[in-house]
Amino acid sequence: MAEVTAESRIEASAAKVWAQLTDWAAYGEWSMTHTNFPGGGPETLAVGATFAENMKMMGFPAEVAWTVSELEDERLFAITGKGPxxxxxxxxxTLIPDGAATTVRIDGEFNGAAVSLMAGKLKDSASAALNESLRKLAGLVA
Structure with a gap:
């Protein structure tokens, strides 16, 4: 298993960050791993909703079939997926309101036989992508 975490304080309300985070058409403006949603993002954001995403991880294209696994408006959005x-x-x-700002934390976990072969490189690549994604997200909502 490989686990990664990135966290940043963004000078915007949780509502504003949440609106950007769940704007599927604008995902590519901030997410460093996102290529596209072949069928669009989830039609309705609810636990159990499914959608596909084309991504780039460590420079390689990957299609992931996602399911929304946890959801609390303006607070928590978790998805589980199956990749290549x-x-x-x-x-x-996870969004944590802090006055007029919001602390945004992104946690990622990767499991599977292929992960053990490249866990170190995957963690480094994913950490860099998450941190850059948070930087770009902050630029869009500030």
Missing amino acids: MGVAILTRY
Whole structure:
């Protein structure tokens, strides 16, 4: 298993960050791993909703079939997915209001036989992508 975490204080309300985080058409403006949603993001944001995403991880294209696994408006959004080579992925976005700002934390987990072969490189690549994604997200909502 490989686990990654990135966290940043963004000078915007949780509502504003949440609106950007769940704007599927604008995902590519901030997410460093996102390529596209072949069928669009989830039609309705609810636990159990499914959608597909084309991504780029460590420079390689990957299609992930996601399911929304946890949801609390303006607070928590988690998705679990199946990627190539049987890799299971969890991505969790947590928003913590802090006055006029919001602390945004992204946690990622990767599981599967292929992960053990490249866990170190995957962690480094994913950490860099998450930190840059948070920087770009902050620029869009500030």
